[in-house]
Amino acid sequence: MKKTSSYGVWFSRTVWIKGLLPSPQGGRGAGGEGDRHAVVGCLALRIQQTCSASTFGLLLLLVLPLQAEVAFHDLLKMPAENWLSYSGDLTARRHSLLKQVNTANVGNLVPAWVYHVKDSKRLQVTPVVADGVMYVSHTNEVYALDARTGRQIWHYKYVQAKRHDGNRGVAVLGERVFFVSSDAHLLALHAKTGALLWDKEYGGYEQNSQISATLAPLAIDGKVIVGVTGGDCGMRGFVDAYDAATGKQLWRFYTIPGPGEPGFESWGGHPIGISGGGTWMTGTYDASQNLLFWTVGNPGPDFYGESRPGDNLYSDSVVALDANTGKLKWHYQFTPHDTHDWDAQEFPVLIDSIFQGKPRKLLVQANRNGFFYVLDRTDGKVLLAKPFVKKMTWARGILPNGRPDVIPDMDPTPAGRIACPGIKGASNWFSPSYNPETGLFYVITIEQCDIYTTSARPYKKGECYDGTGAEAIPTEPGQFFLRAIDIQNGDIRWEIPMVVKDTMDPWPGTVSTAGGLVFFGDNEGYLSAADARTGKVLWHFNTGQLITASPMTYSVNGKQYVALASATDVFCFGLFEPMSPAPVTLKENYEGSEAKQGN
Amino acid sequence: MQIKDWIAFCLFTALLVASLVAQDKPPEKKITNPFGKDNAAAEAGRAQFNSGCAVCHGPTGQGGRGSRLADIERVQKMADARMFEVIREGVAGTQMPPSSLSDNQIWHMVSFIRSLNLSAVEQDVPGDSSAGETLFFAGGQCSGCHMIRGRGGLIGPDLSNVGARRSADKLRKSIETPDAFVEPGYAKVEVVTHAGERISGVTKNNSNYSIQVLDAQEKFHFLLKKDLKSITHYKRSLMPTPSLSEADRQNLLAYLSRQSLETPAERARRIEHGKETEP
Numbered sequence: 001m002k003k004t005s006s007y008g009v010w011f012s013r014t015v016w017i018k019g020l021l022p023s024p025q026g027g028r029g030a031g032g033e034g035d036r037h038a039v040v041g042c043l044a045l046r047i048q049q050t051c052s053a054s055t056f057g058l059l060l061l062l063v064l065p066l067q068a069e070v071a072f073h074d075l076l077k078m079p080a081e082n083w084l085s086y087s088g089d090l091t092a093r094r095h096s097l098l099k100q101v102n103t104a105n106v107g108n109l110v111p112a113w114v115y116h117v118k119d120s121k122r123l124q125v126t127p128v129v130a131d132g133v134m135y136v137s138h139t140n141e142v143y144a145l146d147a148r149t150g151r152q153i154w155h156y157k158y159v160q161a162k163r164h165d166g167n168r169g170v171a172v173l174g175e176r177v178f179f180v181s182s183d184a185h186l187l188a189l190h191a192k193t194g195a196l197l198w199d200k201e202y203g204g205y206e207q208n209s210q211i212s213a214t215l216a217p218l219a220i221d222g223k224v225i226v227g228v229t230g231g232d233c234g235m236r237g238f239v240d241a242y243d244a245a246t247g248k249q250l251w252r253f254y255t256i257p258g259p260g261e262p263g264f265e266s267w268g269g270h271p272i273g274i275s276g277g278g279t280w281m282t283g284t285y286d287a288s289q290n291l292l293f294w295t296v297g298n299p300g301p302d303f304y305g306e307s308r309p310g311d312n313l314y315s316d317s318v319v320a321l322d323a324n325t326g327k328l329k330w331h332y333q334f335t336p337h338d339t340h341d342w343d344a345q346e347f348p349v350l351i352d353s354i355f356q357g358k359p360r361k362l363l364v365q366a367n368r369n370g371f372f373y374v375l376d377r378t379d380g381k382v383l384l385a386k387p388f389v390k391k392m393t394w395a396r397g398i399l400p401n402g403r404p405d406v407i408p409d410m411d412p413t414p415a416g417r418i419a420c421p422g423i424k425g426a427s428n429w430f431s432p433s434y435n436p437e438t439g440l441f442y443v444i445t446i447e448q449c450d451i452y453t454t455s456a457r458p459y460k461k462g463e464c465y466d467g468t469g470a471e472a473i474p475t476e477p478g479q480f481f482l483r484a485i486d487i488q489n490g491d492i493r494w495e496i497p498m499v500v501k502d503t504m505d506p507w508p509g510t511v512s513t514a515g516g517l518v519f520f521g522d523n524e525g526y527l528s529a530a531d532a533r534t535g536k537v538l539w540h541f542n543t544g545q546l547i548t549a550s551p552m553t554y555s556v557n558g559k560q561y562v563a564l565a566s567a568t569d570v571f572c573f574g575l576f577e578p579m580s581p582a583p584v585t586l587k588e589n590y591e592g593s594e595a596k597q598g599n
Numbered sequence: 600m601q602i603k604d605w606i607a608f609c610l611f612t613a614l615l616v617a618s619l620v621a622q623d624k625p626p627e628k629k630i631t632n633p634f635g636k637d638n639a640a641a642e643a644g645r646a647q648f649n650s651g652c653a654v655c656h657g658p659t660g661q662g663g664r665g666s667r668l669a670d671i672e673r674v675q676k677m678a679d680a681r682m683f684e685v686i687r688e689g690v691a692g693t694q695m696p697p698s699s700l701s702d703n704q705i706w707h708m709v710s711f712i713r714s715l716n717l718s719a720v721e722q723d724v725p726g727d728s729s730a731g732e733t734l735f736f737a738g739g740q741c742s743g744c745h746m747i748r749g750r751g752g753l754i755g756p757d758l759s760n761v762g763a764r765r766s767a768d769k770l771r772k773s774i775e776t777p778d779a780f781v782e783p784g785y786a787k788v789e790v791v792t793h794a795g796e797r798i799s800g801v802t803k804n805n806s807n808y809s810i811q812v813l814d815a816q817e818k819f820h821f822l823l824k825k826d827l828k829s830i831t832h833y834k835r836s837l838m839p840t841p842s843l844s845e846a847d848r849q850n851l852l853a854y855l856s857r858q859s860l861e862t863p864a865e866r867a868r869r870i871e872h873g874k875e876t877e878p
Contacts, residue, residue: 119691119692120692121690121691121692121693122692122693123692138692139691139692163689163696163697164689164691164692164697165691165692165693165694165696166692166693166694167692209699210696212696232651232654233651302654303654341654341664416658422663423663423664424663424664450657450663451657451661453653453658455649457649457650460650462699462700463650463651463700464650464651464654465650466650466651466653466654468649468650468653468654468658469649469652469653469654469655469656469657469658469663470653470654470657470663470664471653471656471657471658471659471660471661471662471663472657472661472662472663472667473661474661474780498807499805499806499807500832502667502783503662503666503667504662504663505666522807523807524806524807525806526806526807526808528807540807540808542806542808
C-alpha cells in the first residue's frame, strides 16, 4: 500500500483525487486515466487557488487520516492490517499475519460493533478492509464503513438491477471499488464517495434472464476478473477480464469449448449455449506465472447425463488462464461427466511448500465431490487426492492419471438413488483457510448422503435446465464438521463435529491467523475460535443468526479486529478494553444556533 | 377565523373524513389460487417443480441445497398469495431466483407445494371425535405427556394445533409407530455432568456449546456443554406405541385431526384467499 509520508506531496495531489491525478513519482494508479485527469486536475488547481495552502492542508490533516490507494503489489501481500480482497490475498490461503489476538488471549474477545445491513436476509459477503475503511456488499448495494466504529461512510445502491441475488463482496484497486450487480454488470465506484465511475454490462442478461452474478470480482494488475452464475438453468459459462480504469473488455474465456476447440468433442453434440459451466466464485492468481485459476461449475442438465455423453469439459474443473490473454494453459477436471451437481467452486488455494520432498507450487482444493486434492499448479498434475469425508459412494479413489475410479451405477435414477456426498457437497463455496505454520488446511465439511433423481426434459427458454434434483433423506440428517487436513498426506489431523440438525441451510467458512487460531462459523450461528494446532475451541460468540459467510480479520491503529457477516449484520470483535470516558473539555458547537444542553 | 385558517381547517376535515372512510373499507385484495386443491393442477405443478425447483428443494420438497418445503409449518402457514409471490419474485439476497413462468404455471406449483403440506383438519377424517377425546384424556395415557388447549403434560408436543400441522397420514403413522418421526424439541436425550449427575428428558435446543433438557418431571435444565461429561441422543421417541383397537385408533385420529387453533373457515380465508400475508 502506497502510504503518503510527506504532507507536502500528499497535499499537492489533494487527498480526494489522488490516484486520478498523474502521480508526481510515476506511481501506478488503477491504470491509464485519459481525460479525467485534466478535469479533476483543474478542480484541484481551483481548490488550491481559492484556499490558502497552509490552512487547507491543516484542515485536511485534522479531518482525514492518512489516505492511501491500493496498488497491485499490495494485493499480493499476505493479509495483515488490511484485508484487500475476498480471500485477503490472491492465493485464498486466508491466513492473516495478525497475532494480537492469539491462543493466550482470545478468551477476552468481545464485540466492538455491529452494523445492520438493511433489507438483508442471508449475507454472503466477506468484508474487504483498506486503511481503516471496510467495504461490505449486499444484493446490488455496497456500504463503506469506518472499520473501527462501524459507522457508515457511504452507501451505493444499483437501483436499476433486474435481479436480486446474494452478493459475496468487492474488489479494490487504486481508488476504485468493484462489485457485480445481480444482473451481471461490473460496476466501478469511487472508494471515497461511492460515486459510480463506470458500469459494464457483461453477463448477457437481456438475452438470457437466467444469468446472474454473485461473486466478488478479482482485481489484479490493472484488470478486474469476473464470472457468471446460472449453470443450472441453461447457459454457457465464461471468465471475463476488464480494464480496471475504463471497463473495456480485455478478453473472455468460455468454459464450454466451441466447435473446433479442444474439448468440444467431450459433449457428444450437446448444444454449447445451454451446457452450464458457471464461474460463480472468485478465482485465485499466481503472479509468478501470471496465471489465473478459475473454478467451473456443473454441466447442464445437472442430474441427467444421457444427453451429454463424454467428460463435458471444462465443467467441474479448475482452468489455469494466462492473465494477459485469457488463453488456457492447463485444466484439471475433478468430476468428469458429473450427474450430482458437484460444481468445483470450492476455493483453489495456492500454497508454496515443500511437498513430497521438493519445493513446489501447489493448488489445493477440498472438492464438493469429497476428495481433497493437491495439484502441481505449473501443469495441473495431481500429486495427492484423498477423500476427506467418510460418506463417499461414487468413486473408489483417484487413479494415477488423475481420473476418478468411478463406482458404476451411481447416477441418479427416475425413482431416486442415494449417493454421497450430498447435493451441498462435502464442502462448498464457503472459504477454507491454510496456516503455513501448521501445514493444516481448515475446511468446513459436510457428511451427508442425498437422494438424487433424474428425468429427461428438453431445454425450454426461461426455465431451468437441471434434469430434476436431489433432496435429503428425512431420517438421515447430515452433519457439519470443521476439519484440519494435513496437506502433505490428506490426513485429517483433528476435527470439530457440530450438532446434528435437520436443516442444512448454513454456509459458514473460516479464517486462519498467525495468532495460532482458526475462526469459523458454525451451523448454529456461532462464531468460534479454535487452536489451529489442536482444534480445541477457545472462544465462541452466539450471533443469534444463520451464518452464510466466512470471517476475516484486520487491524486499525494497532488494534486487531475479527469480523463476520451473519444473516443480516456485520459483527466485529476485538480484545476487551475498558471504555475511557470522553474528555470533559470537548465542546461541540453548532454555528447559528444557541447551544442547548439536555432537554 | 382568517381565510388561511379556514382553508387549513377544511383540508384537515377532508383528510380526517377520507382517512375514516379508508379505515371503514380496507382495500379488499383477494388473490385466490384458481386451481385450489385440484389434483391435476398439483400434478402439473409437480412436473413444473421438477424443472427449476427440485434442483435445490428436492423432488418431494425434502430440502437439499435449498430449504425444505414439505410438511413444514412455515409453508403450511403461508398464504397461497404469498407463496405465489415468493415463486414469482424470488427471495432477494438469497439463491431463490425470480420466475418468468405464467400465472397458471405458478399456481400449479402452489397447488403442488400445498399437496406436500396437507392438513388433517382439511381432510375430513372419519371416526367418533368425542370418543377420541375421552380416550385422549382418560387415564392420562396421552394427556400425561401431550397438552391440548392447556390440559395435559409437557414432555410431548402440544397438540392443540396438530390437525393443522400434520396430514392424516402422518398423524396415523405417529400413533402407530411413534419412532417414525420425532418432532424437533422432543428427541430423547441423556446427559451426564462432570459431577456425575444424570439427567434425561427431551432436547429442547441443542447448540455446539449448550443444551436445554426438559426432564420427565417437566423441569428445565439449561446446561453448558463444558460442564458435561457425556450426551447421548436417541433416535427413538419417548412415546410408547399405544395398544389400541382399530376403532379406538380411528376415533383418536378423528379427534386429533380436528385440533386446529383456527376454524377451517378462518384458515381458508387466511391461506387460500390471501386476505393476510405472512409478515
